Amino acid sequence: MQQSAKIERQPGFLPRADFQRLLDGVVKSGYQLLGPVVKDGAIQLMEVSDARQLVKGLTNEQQPGHYRLQQTAGERLFDWNHGPQGLKPLCFAPHEVLWVEQKDPLSFTTRLPDLKPTAVLGVRGCDLAALAIQDRHFLHAAGADPHYRQRREQLLLIGIDCAHSAESCFCASTGDGPSVNQGVDIGLSELDDGFLVWSGSDQGEAVLQQIDLAAAQTQQLEQMARQSEQAAQEQQRKLPSAEELMRLYQRLEHAHWQQIAERCLGCGNCTAVCPTCFCYDTHHEVSLDGLSAQNVRQWDSCFSASHSSMGGFKVRGDILSRYRQWLTHKLAGWQEQQGRIGCTGCGRCITWCPVGIDLTKESDAILWEGSLDE
Amino acid sequence: MATDKPKLAVHKFSSCDGCQLALLNLGEPLLALPGLVDIVHFAEAGPNSPDQAVDISLVEGSVSTPEDIQRIQQVRQNSKLLVSIGACATSGGLQALGNFANRHEWMASVYSNPENIEVLNSSDPISKHVKVDLQIQGCPVNSTQVIGALRNLLSGVAPRAEVHSVCMECKRQGLICTMVTQGEPCMGPVTLAGCGALCPATGRGCYGCYGPAEQLNDRSISDRFEQLGLDAQAVLRRFRFIANSAAGFKAASEGLRGDTDG
Amino acid sequence: MSDLHLPRTAVIDERIQESPTIFTLRLRFEDAAAQEVFEFAPGQFNMVTHFAAGEIPISIVNDPKDSHYFDHTIRVVGRVSEAMSNLQPGDRVGIRGPFGRGWPVADAAGRDVLLVTGGLGCAPLVSVIRFLMKRRNQFGHLHILQGVKHSNDLIWREQYDTWAREPDVNVLLAADVVTREWHGQQGMVTELIGQLNLRHGRTIAMLCGPEMMMLAAIANLRDLGIADHQIWFSMERNMQCGIGQCGHCQIGAKYVCRDGPVFCYSELADLMGAKGF
Numbered sequence: 001m002q003q004s005a006k007i008e009r010q011p012g013f014l015p016r017a018d019f020q021r022l023l024d025g026v027v028k029s030g031y032q033l034l035g036p037v038v039k040d041g042a043i044q045l046m047e048v049s050d051a052r053q054l055v056k057g058l059t060n061e062q063q064p065g066h067y068r069l070q071q072t073a074g075e076r077l078f079d080w081n082h083g084p085q086g087l088k089p090l091c092f093a094p095h096e097v098l099w100v101e102q103k104d105p106l107s108f109t110t111r112l113p114d115l116k117p118t119a120v121l122g123v124r125g126c127d128l129a130a131l132a133i134q135d136r137h138f139l140h141a142a143g144a145d146p147h148y149r150q151r152r153e154q155l156l157l158i159g160i161d162c163a164h165s166a167e168s169c170f171c172a173s174t175g176d177g178p179s180v181n182q183g184v185d186i187g188l189s190e191l192d193d194g195f196l197v198w199s200g201s202d203q204g205e206a207v208l209q210q211i212d213l214a215a216a217q218t219q220q221l222e223q224m225a226r227q228s229e230q231a232a233q234e235q236q237r238k239l240p241s242a243e244e245l246m247r248l249y250q251r252l253e254h255a256h257w258q259q260i261a262e263r264c265l266g267c268g269n270c271t272a273v274c275p276t277c278f279c280y281d282t283h284h285e286v287s288l289d290g291l292s293a294q295n296v297r298q299w300d301s302c303f304s305a306s307h308s309s310m311g312g313f314k315v316r317g318d319i320l321s322r323y324r325q326w327l328t329h330k331l332a333g334w335q336e337q338q339g340r341i342g343c344t345g346c347g348r349c350i351t352w353c354p355v356g357i358d359l360t361k362e363s364d365a366i367l368w369e370g371s372l373d374e
Numbered sequence: 375m376a377t378d379k380p381k382l383a384v385h386k387f388s389s390c391d392g393c394q395l396a397l398l399n400l401g402e403p404l405l406a407l408p409g410l411v412d413i414v415h416f417a418e419a420g421p422n423s424p425d426q427a428v429d430i431s432l433v434e435g436s437v438s439t440p441e442d443i444q445r446i447q448q449v450r451q452n453s454k455l456l457v458s459i460g461a462c463a464t465s466g467g468l469q470a471l472g473n474f475a476n477r478h479e480w481m482a483s484v485y486s487n488p489e490n491i492e493v494l495n496s497s498d499p500i501s502k503h504v505k506v507d508l509q510i511q512g513c514p515v516n517s518t519q520v521i522g523a524l525r526n527l528l529s530g531v532a533p534r535a536e537v538h539s540v541c542m543e544c545k546r547q548g549l550i551c552t553m554v555t556q557g558e559p560c561m562g563p564v565t566l567a568g569c570g571a572l573c574p575a576t577g578r579g580c581y582g583c584y585g586p587a588e589q590l591n592d593r594s595i596s597d598r599f600e601q602l603g604l605d606a607q608a609v610l611r612r613f614r615f616i617a618n619s620a621a622g623f624k625a626a627s628e629g630l631r632g633d634t635d636g
Numbered sequence: 637m638s639d640l641h642l643p644r645t646a647v648i649d650e651r652i653q654e655s656p657t658i659f660t661l662r663l664r665f666e667d668a669a670a671q672e673v674f675e676f677a678p679g680q681f682n683m684v685t686h687f688a689a690g691e692i693p694i695s696i697v698n699d700p701k702d703s704h705y706f707d708h709t710i711r712v713v714g715r716v717s718e719a720m721s722n723l724q725p726g727d728r729v730g731i732r733g734p735f736g737r738g739w740p741v742a743d744a745a746g747r748d749v750l751l752v753t754g755g756l757g758c759a760p761l762v763s764v765i766r767f768l769m770k771r772r773n774q775f776g777h778l779h780i781l782q783g784v785k786h787s788n789d790l791i792w793r794e795q796y797d798t799w800a801r802e803p804d805v806n807v808l809l810a811a812d813v814v815t816r817e818w819h820g821q822q823g824m825v826t827e828l829i830g831q832l833n834l835r836h837g838r839t840i841a842m843l844c845g846p847e848m849m850m851l852a853a854i855a856n857l858r859d860l861g862i863a864d865h866q867i868w869f870s871m872e873r874n875m876q877c878g879i880g881q882c883g884h885c886q887i888g889a890k891y892v893c894r895d896g897p898v899f900c901y902s903e904l905a906d907l908m909g910a911k912g913f
Contacts, residue, residue: 040550040577065598067554084550094546098641103687106728110639142894143879146639249888252910266589267563268538272545279883282641282876283534284690286525288406293687295641299546300882305537305588307884310874311713319589321912329886336889354541354553354563355598529688530722532715 009187011196012213013220016075019195020051022158022186023121025210031119031156034090036080042067043083045090045120054121055080062166062347064356078122078190081166084352086127086275087120091151092134095298098147098282103291111294112150119156119207123184125177126169126346128159130275132183136338137278147297156203159184163227165234168347170360173238176344178231189224196224237350237360240367242341245331247367252324256365261320263355268301270349270357271326276334276342281306302326331363380429380528382407383415385449387435387442388469388497393460394418394434396514403521410528427452430527432520436462436469438497450504455527458500459520461513461583461616468513470497470619474627499619508533513583513616516569536568539587540580543571552579559599561612564590581615586622596630606630640879643685643730644670649705651725654791658756659721660697660709665731676700678763679738679870679898683878684708685730689719693875693893695759696734699766709759735878736897739764739842740868747840748776750832750862752853754783754825754845756791760870760897761844769799779832780807783825783849787811787818806832825849829856836861842898843869851909854901867901887913 014022026033027049035048036055043055060080061068072079097111138148159180162169171177180187185204189196196216199205239245271277281300286293300307303322308315316322334342343359350358384394398404398419407413414426431453437446450456461467472480473496481488500506508527510520523533540562544551549571552558560579562571566587573580592613599609613627650662665671676696685691692714698707712718723729741764749768753761768775780799784790790809800807808828809820821828826849841857843850850869857867873885873892880894888907890896895903907913 041555042550044548044550065554066557067551084545085548089548094548099639099643101643101685101687101730106645106687106730108643108645108685108730110642138881143640143877143881145641145881147641249906252912262591263594265563265591265594266539266587267541269541269545269551269563272542278881280877281882281884282691284688285522286529286688288403288410288521288525290410290525290529290688295691297641299542300884301538301542302883303589304539304542306874308874310872315873316912319591322589324912328888333886333889352551352554354551354560355594526688529719531686531689531719534690534715 009198011187011189011198011216011221011224012208013194013216014197014211014213015194019077021211022195022197023049023051025207026119026121026156026158028210029207031117033119033121035121036078036083038069041069043069043080045083045085048121051077059164060166062168062351064168064350064358065353066356067351076163076190078160078188079164081162081164081169082124082127082346082348084273084348086346086348087123087131087155087157088134088275090118090120090155091131091148092138092278092280092299093147093151093297095296096147097294098297100292100294103293110146112146115151115154117154117156119158121158123157123159123180124162124346125159125180126171126344127275128157128180128183129174129176129344130346131157133276133338133340133342133344134278156185156207157183158186158188159200161187161189161224161228162231163190165231166347166351167236168350169235169345170237170239170347171345172232172235174341174343174345179228189227191220191223191227196220237347237358239331239341239343239345239360240363242335244367245341245363246335248328248332248363251366252328254366255370256362257320257324260323260357260362261318263357264319264323265354266303266319266322267354268303269352269354271301271303272299273348273352274330275344275346275348276330277301279307302329327359327363330359379410379412381414381426382411382524383424383426383428383431383449383453384413384418385415385424385431385433386417387433387446387463387500388438389435389460389462389467391418391434392514393463396517397432397520400517400521403518407521411524425452428454430455430457430524433458433463433500434460436466436497437494437500437503438469439493441492443494443503446500446503455507456500456504457508457510457523457527458506459510459515461511461585462497463500464509464511465499465585465617465620466497468616468618471614472497473619474614497619510568511566511584511617512569519568536566537588538567539563540565540567540569540571540574540584543567543569544574547571547575549574552577553602557602559602559604559612561595563587564592564595582612582623583616585617585620586626590622590626592622592626592629596626640732641877643683643691643732645728646731648723648725648727648729651723654709655756655789657712658709658791660707661720661723661729662705662707663729663731664705666728671704674703674706674734676706676734677738678741678767679760680734680736681760681875681878681897682706682708682731682733683735684720685732686716686719686723687729689716691730691732691876692716693735693878695763697759697763697766699770701770709762711756732878736893737895739767739898740840740900741767744768744840745774746776748779748835748838750779750781750834750839750841750857752781752825752829752841752843752845754849754853756784756789758844761842762792764842765799769802769805772802776804776838777835778805779834780805781810781825781828782808783810783828783845785812787814787820824852826852826856829853829860832860834860834862840866841868843867847909864902864905865900868898869901870897871899871904872897
């Protein structure tokens, strides 16, 4: 895990046929390797050791409420953008025991995850930026979370520049992609004939030292830059500026919130796929014999009934107020909490919304359309 | 055998016995259960003393005959706590589909002597006839949920209500959305969690057996189902299925364009 | 790294039934060293764990100088508090805390303090009243205003009587529904504010109660010329983690558990009373 904000790229070149050498270097360095494979119709991170297990020649169609993988004519390994999850489940576990307690005598013991060092191959710029946001949330000085930290410290992140954007991507407008620009241990850019490879941390450097990289050619560096530019240009969606988004708080009574509420199912999918959403609840599970219990943390959502509930009264009792909470927090409140918006432009909330609600369009409508109708 | 352990009864009303079977399927926890409670009545498992006073009664099935009404009142009198389990007991079950039709006409078309059959005009949830202390939805119930609730009740603690949609269970388990990746209509977004996303885990859409989620936007999901190719009648059937008479689903199906059953 | 999620064991030394639905637990950490170093400010809270039921936030109501114990006054409102009501002396609970920001007692030094409570379960404000009463020479006049729905609901009645006998302490009680023995007024607690003779520029206000009541009180206080930054109140939201992490208690960008629960009106003026925040 490394902290540097911006990496200076000094890439070497790894021919396509030799990509296995990178995987071998990672595994030999003691990491289990998670890489992109196709499972149940989506790109997912699974344990791999052989480059032949990886996705190849696939791209993804991502539109509101719609995700399909498609074969391309090419050989590329990373022509897709992402699956339903970024790095969030790896650090902020969807379901984990925080502590266990014994009844007689009453005592409490922290339960920390026991993990192997894990390398993740194919991490995108949006997800690296999202991880930095989650790091600030879970590791801030006052409340540093040992469970999150334990998982986070095991990670070696191998990032990849996006050469294309999906229809729901808008990372260029949030400044978080399409290239990887922070938080990688190893960076990759895929070219026609192979990969530009650079290290972003000491751990990454240690892995790369085991691999013989050729010197990068000028034309290769130019292709790298050109691809990123093209991926950014392909993006059809964008978010208003951070400054403009702060005005959402002045438009809490806008009539458009009601129109969103008429479509929103209140199911919470957007929050579950969002790589920055961090809400969780904890509950007690008592063992059947009644002698011990465990405190379980699991992903919650501001769309759930219990999220704002106090002794039966719900501060947010309807879908309108819950969507408004989500959007205003994500795009405005977060700026006050972390100095930036809580969105990195991955577009997952658009793709994985069962009814295809699009936060870029909704925030546009609330900021720029109509009056402040009651 | 007299012990000071709390007494438990499992009663069956109009149902397929699936919820009792779900309890029997528990595995290891089932073996631990007799250590905690005296099971005095659980016909599917053996003990058969339906009239004994107990601390907790689990009740499966709906109330659909005059005899059922008397019997559930007796169960209520005999039970300190009464927990209705499963779609039949909590909302009337699949058999409540008859509530949307004239069941006497239906019976006449099936049975040669329908006058010999004594049934109510509706298949009712237990709570329509007696006070219910806790309801656990599902078809069948998630037996782990039942055991968890039982554990809480034995500790003198009110069980925690499930409030999320099935989608949250899917996402926590890393299951891939069938609606988004396959265009397969799924009731998950508008259905109460608790099953552990059983159906989506096998790659098929949720059929809503737990009944409506806390917020039910039936109009929006119906529109989406139509976009995915379901006709109005098929959309209606999504609501009018296992949990057809759960309040939200009932109102939704009655408000839909496909409601031509009368 | 210490795990702020992990409770420490505390023993119940005393249990007092304050009213049919309110009880107080006097606790001390099982680990004497932990008790020794336990420090808190009035208005802060602990997360209290019941073995079988789970965890809830509860305000600490005793004086910070009481180093051998700490008190939680709990009202039965849900499944966990109900389970806790069955706890007895000798039983154990888990404690995490103290969390949050308490009352601005340093800012209040040398000033008159107006304390307005609406309804029951306002333990947060009781803690600061007790704090001020013990240090009378450090503060100016105290105006203690307490409103309840029914005059029979009032707990700690003797305590109010004791406070009322102190010099420069003004205790006003109000109840919507009153019995014959009631010696307070009939009506809303906010109506009492208009009857006060506040010394201009010297008064700091501290409020606790339902949000609607606090909003009404704030409007009255602003009419009387009290500045927004001199109006403080304790907010209630769904607090689960206590450390600004689980996300439930946010009001706009503020975490009630970490940035509050005591807020200054100027910090929350924009969103206070906005439905859904």
